Amino acid sequence: MSLIRHDDPVFDPADADPSVDLGVDFYQYVNGGWIDANPVPPEYSRWAAFEEVRTRNEDLLHRLLTDAAAEPGAPGTPTHWVGRYFAAGMDEAAIASAGLAPIQSLLDQAMAIGSVDDLLAALPAFHQIGAGPVFGASVIPDFDDSSVHLLYLDHGGLGLPERDYYMRDDEASVQLREAYTTYLTNMLGLVDFPDAAGAAHGVLELETALAERSYTNTQARDMDLVLNRRSVAAVVEAAPGLGLRAYLDAIGAGNVTDLNVDNPGFFEVVHAVLSDAAPAALRAYAVTNLLRATASSLPPAFEDEQFRFYGTILGGQQEQKPRWKRVLRAATGEIGELVAQLYVAEAFSEHAKERALALVHHLTAAMETSIRNLDWMTDETKEAALQKLAGFTPKIGYPDVWKDYTGLEFGDGPWIELRMAARRLEYARRIRKLDEPVDPHEWAMAPHEVNAYYHPLRNEIVFPAGILQSPFFDDDADDAVNYGGIGAVIGHEITHGFDDMGSRFDAEGHFRNWWSEHDRAEFERRADVVADQYSEYTVLGELTVNGRLTLGENIADLGGVTIAYAALQDALAETGSEMIGGLTPEQRFFLSNARIWRSVETDEYMRLRVSTDPHSPPEFRCNGVMANLQEFADAFGIPDDAPMMRPVVDRAKIW
Ligand SMILES: [Zn+2]
Numbered sequence: 070m071s072l073i074r075h076d077d078p079v080f081d082p083a084d085a086d087p088s089v090d091l092g093v094d095f096y097q098y099v100n101g102g103w104i105d106a107n108p109v110p111p112e113y114s115r116w117a118a119f120e121e122v123r124t125r126n127e128d129l130l131h132r133l134l135t136d137a138a139a140e141p142g143a144p145g146t147p148t149h150w151v152g153r154y155f156a157a158g159m160d161e162a163a164i165a166s167a168g169l170a171p172i173q174s175l176l177d178q179a180m181a182i183g184s185v186d187d188l189l190a191a192l193p194a195f196h197q198i199g200a201g202p203v204f205g206a207s208v209i210p211d212f213d214d215s216s217v218h219l220l221y222l223d224h225g226g227l228g229l230p231e232r233d234y235y236m237r238d239d240e241a242s243v244q245l246r247e248a249y250t251t252y253l254t255n256m257l258g259l260v261d262f263p264d265a266a267g268a269a270h271g272v273l274e275l276e277t278a279l280a281e282r283s284y285t286n287t288q289a290r291d292m293d294l295v296l297n298r299r300s301v302a303a304v305v306e307a308a309p310g311l312g313l314r315a316y317l318d319a320i321g322a323g324n325v326t327d328l329n330v331d332n333p334g335f336f337e338v339v340h341a342v343l344s345d346a347a348p349a350a351l352r353a354y355a356v357t358n359l360l361r362a363t364a365s366s367l368p369p370a371f372e373d374e375q376f377r378f379y380g381t382i383l384g385g386q387q388e389q390k391p392r393w394k395r396v397l398r399a400a401t402g403e404i405g406e407l408v409a410q411l412y413v414a415e416a417f418s419e420h421a422k423e424r425a426l427a428l429v430h431h432l433t434a435a436m437e438t439s440i441r442n443l444d445w446m447t448d449e450t451k452e453a454a455l456q457k458l459a460g461f462t463p464k465i466g467y468p469d470v471w472k473d474y475t476g477l478e479f480g481d482g483p484w485i486e487l488r489m490a491a492r493r494l495e496y497a498r499r500i501r502k503l504d505e506p507v508d509p510h511e512w513a514m515a516p517h518e519v520n521a522y523y524h525p526l527r528n529e530i531v532f533p534a535g536i537l538q539s540p541f542f543d544d545d546a547d548d549a550v551n552y553g554g555i556g557a558v559i560g561h562e563i564t565h566g567f568d569d570m571g572s573r574f575d576a577e578g579h580f581r582n583w584w585s586e587h588d589r590a591e592f593e594r595r596a597d598v599v600a601d602q603y604s605e606y607t608v609l610g611e612l613t614v615n616g617r618l619t620l621g622e623n624i625a626d627l628g629g630v631t632i633a634y635a636a637l638q639d640a641l642a643e644t645g646s647e648m649i650g651g652l653t654p655e656q657r658f659f660l661s662n663a664r665i666w667r668s669v670e671t672d673e674y675m676r677l678r679v680s681t682d683p684h685s686p687p688e689f690r691c692n693g694v695m696a697n698l699q700e701f702a703d704a705f706g707i708p709d710d711a712p713m714m715r716p717v718v719d720r721a722k723i724w
Contacts, residue, residue: 071085071087072085072087072091072651072652072656072660073085073650073652073660074650074651076650077649077650077652078545078546078547078649078650079543079546079547079550079649079650079657079661080650080657080660080661080664082102083102083103083106084099084100084102084103084664084667085098085099085100085101085102085103086098086100086101086102086104086105088101089101091705091707091713092705092707092708092711092712092713092714093711093712093713094692094712094713095659095663095691095692095695095701095713096663096666096687096688096691096692097688098663099660099663099664099667099691100663100664100666100667103667104667104669107669108669109385109669109670109671111386111387111388112386112387112388112389112390112391113386113390114380114384114385114386114670114671114673114674115668115669115670115671115674116668116669116670117666117667117668117669117670117687118540118541118664118665118666118667118668119519119520119668121540122519122535122536122538122539122540122541123519123535125538126412126416126517126519126535126538127394127397129412129415129416130397130408130411130412130517131393131394131397133151133411133412133415134151134152134155134393134396134397134400134408134411135155135393136148137149137151137152137155137411138152138153138155138156138159139152140152141153141156145475147407147408147410147411148411150404150407150474150477150479151400151404151407151408151411153479153487154396154400154403154404154479154484154487154491155393155396155397155400157479157482157483157484157487158366158392158395158396158399158400158484159392159393159396160483160484161369161392163483163484164366164367164368164483164484164485165368165369166483167482167483167485168367168368169260169367171482171483171485171486171489172359172363172367172485175194175195175198175359176260176356176359178191178194178355179191179352179355179356179359180352180356182348182351182352182355183348184348184351185310185340185343185344185346185351186310186312187351188202188203188343188351188354188355189203189310189311189312189316189340190312190315191355192204192316193316193319193320194319195355195358195359195362196320196496197320197492197493197496197497198362198363198489198492198493198496199362199492200358200359200361200362200363201225201226201358201362202226202354202355202358203224203225203226203279203339203343204222204223204224204225204226204335204336204339205222205223205225206220206221206222206223206320206322207220207221207223207499208220208221208499208500208502208503209221209526210507210526210527210578212296212298212329212526212574212578212579212580213298213579213580214579215507215526215527215528215577215578215579216506216507216577217506217507218502218503218505218507219298219327219328219329219503220317220322220325220328220329220503221328221329221331222328222329222330222331222336223331223332224279224282224283224284224331224332224335224336224339225283226276226279226358227276227279227280227283228249228253228272228276228357228358228361229245229246229249229276229280230383230677230680230681231283231285231286231680231681232280232281232283232284232285233285233286233680234246234280234680235276235277235280235281236280236281241676245382245383246273248378248382249273249378250269250270250273251269251378252374252377252378252382253268253269253272253273253353253357254266254268254269255374256356256357256360256361256364256371256374256375257269257353257356257357259360259370259371259374260356260360262352262353262356263349264349265353267349268349268350268352268353269353269357271346271347271349271350271353271354272350272353272354272357274346274350275343275346275350275351275354276354278342278343278345278346279335279339279342282332282334282335282338282339282342283332283335284331284332286615286618286680286681286683287615287617287618289331290569290570290618290621290683292570292573292580294331294332295329295331295332296329296580297329297330297331297333298327298328298329299327299328299329299330299333300326300327301313301314301317301325301326301327301328304328304330304333304336307333307336307337308336308337308339308340309340310339310340310341311336311339311340320496320500321497321500321501322500322503325503360375361375363485363488363489365395365399366399366483366484366485366488367485372389376389381673382673383673383677384671384673384674384677385670385671385672385673385674386671386674396484399488401515401517401518402515403488403491403492403495404474404477404491405514405515405516405517405518406468406471406472406474406512406515406516407474408515408517409467409515409516409517409534410467410471412516412517412534412535413466413467413516413517413534416517416534416538417466417467417534417537418544420544421466421534421537421542421544422465422466422537424544424551425465425466425532425537425542425555426463426465428551428552428555428556428559428636429463429465429530429532429559431556431636431639431640432556432559432560432563432632432633432636433458433461433463433563434636434639435560435632435633435635435636435639436458436560436563436564436632436724437455437458438635439631439632439635439724440454440455440458440724441455443724445588445591445592445595446588446591446592447585447587447588449585450583450584450585450588453575453576453583453584454567454583456575456576457528457566457567457575457576457583458563458566459576460528460576460577461528461529461530461563461566462509462527462528462529462530463529463530463531463532464512464529464530464531464532465532465537466516466532466533466534466537467512467516467533467534468510468511468512468516469510470510472511472512474494476494477490477491477494478490507527509527512531512533513531514531514533515533515535516533516534516535517533517534517535518533518535518536519533519535519536519538520533520535520536521533521536521558521559521561521562522562523562523563523565523566523571524578525565525566525570525571525573525574525578526574526578527578528566528574528576528577528578530559530562530563530565530566531562532555532558532559532562536555536558537555540554540661540664540665541554541555541558541665542554542555547647547649547654547657548637548640548641548644548654549637549649549654549655549657549658549661550657550658550661551661552633552634552636552637552640552658552661553630553633553637553657553658553659553660553661553662553665554661554662554664554665556633556636556637557626557629557630557633557662557665558629558665559629559633560628560629560630560631560632560633560636561625561626561628561629562625562629563628563629563632564624564625564628564629564632564723564724565621565625567628567724568620568621568624568625568628569592569593569596569620569621569624570621571621572584572592592723595721595722595723596620596624596723598719598720598721599616599620599623599624599627599721599723600616600617600620600623601616602616602623602693602696602697602715602719602721603616603619603620603623603685603689603693604616604617606685606686606689606693608675608679608686609672609675609676612675612676612679613679614679614685614686614689615679615680618683619682619683619684619685621683622683622684622685622690623685623689623693624723626685626690626693626694627693627694627697627721627722627723627724628723628724630662630694630695630698631698631722631724632724633658633662634655634658634698634700637654637655637658641654653704655700655703655704656704656705658704659695659701659704659705662691662694663691663695666687666688666690666691667687668687668688692713695713696713696714696715696720697715697720697721697722699720702714
């Protein structure tokens, strides 16, 4: 029998599957009807609550972008830039007739590579337009002093999602590498690269050699491995072939004296590794990197081949999204805060901002109580934790000060020229930050995105206007629904400040250990319980969830719901506990939480996700959390030995 009534103001009984026992599979019980009614659309690799909100946001933006393209307005205004960008992106005739001309000089540079040194010398020009051969450079707050910036060199240069794709020798992985080699061959063929098939094999070999020296996904999350401050002189001495000084000069960072190297061993051997490749492989490697970064705005043959491999074979997506959505997505990445200015003017009210901010304050207060009451943490560490919590900066909706796009020139050329202009401006902005203090107003995500983040180096939690929408947040819904939805998301981000990664940074965002050894051991003992729990989960019958890769997110999911539940109890103590639609607030809280994880995905996407995504598959983001919570069992009268529940002795509790 369904608990959800037809007159419920929030929940739709058709979304549930009352034939499932909620004590067996709560996720399926809440979402089974919705899952049956929502096959993955052919132009998606997954369809989830996130996509539902994103689609609504996109529809609104489609109208705004179309209007801006028709009437761009005065130069220097958001509508001008956005309108020009959108019009150019939609102009397929201009894209087709321009052909490769807009990237011809970069292509020539790639085709002229005759040695490793030539390849390394070409990197700055490639990196500035978003191509990523060999490594990348980013500028974020300095982990020793978060008021200033530091340059971070990050190893990379792989065309497949991560290093294990080159290492695994099971049937599916071997086939995927063959498909990847075909993709490389076809791309090289499109620019008449001599012996494209032979060169493609050379690229795969070269990338495999880089992959062998790369971190696994789990290693890449390990702060003890990735934070390595070095003087430029020391890197030059350890990796003389890298040409670091010339690279820094070329990107405009010649006065940098020290930087972070995420994987020192990689940088030390990379010149020797690349030296094993034939010159033709180095050229083909540079060419395919350039084409991968630009294919989405090149003529259809390039765009289609790119989609065939990355969209369909890797992601299981059957059809391209409509062109306007692709242009909008590119705009979000390249001129995101210009697009967002149009969005928030229409889609985000001051009232919604106030209510969301109040939720953040209630969640923060609940986290404070939780820390004070922890039985496993010593008083000294609690003090530091409370200090850290008090230092949190919440950012809601959109930035107080919008990013300055002065200097961005959009001519009348084809779309790719506008895109490269935007990427170069962004790259230059990033490098310029090395000489500037950290800007407290800066956002790392476009405000119309359906996402949220915690930034350990800035000690801030950020909730864009894009996610402050139903079913996450509904200005008209009862508190229980909002605490179970966006409240759990807010709690999730708050606890990131205290998880295996976030807890390594203090209230100012400095990389400093503020835990006693005893408390760290206690935390890790509890974290191990979470890792073991999720490592037992499988999808598609055979794929095991990586409990280590997903540990930080699983702890945040569990902590987020725990804190949000406590905050709801505080709110109910003030407002009183009222039944709605025959449901208690506690029941509505858990139903709302299960609802935000509803999701269907292609098998290909699920495979990709299990090996690369630090978040668990959606059903476990729901059931994995509930399985540990007595409050959940009590809300629905579920016995301790029900399949949904972990045995009481094995239950995880951290916050
Ligand atoms: Zn997270």
